[in-house]
Amino acid sequence: MKEGDVILTPVPQADGELKDRPAIFLREMPPYRDLLVCSVSTQLHQYVKDFDEIISPADADFKSSGLRSKSLI
Numbered sequence: 001m002k003e004g005d006v007i008l009t010p011v012p013q014a015d016g017e018l019k020d021r022p023a024i025f026l027r028e029m030p031p032y033r034d035l036l037v038c039s040v041s042t043q044l045h046q047y048v049k050d051f052d053e054i055i056s057p058a059d060a061d062f063k064s065s066g067l068r069s070k071s072l073i
Helices: none
Strands: 006-012 018-029 034-039
Touching: 006 034
Parallel strands: none
Antiparallel strands: 006 018, 018 034
């Protein structure tokens, strides 16, 4: 795994179930090897101006991301 990779990680849902959700691997944090990740969501209505970034199929690197649709990070 390298910085910038899109990974699937289990995230608890409101009903308590775990569901694999996409996240972007930012870096490994020493000394305990914890992972710093950024969540990815297709819930575009939750966009926060000057905070979120939109990843779009029009972006040059979208195809290599492994994402299936326009998403927020």
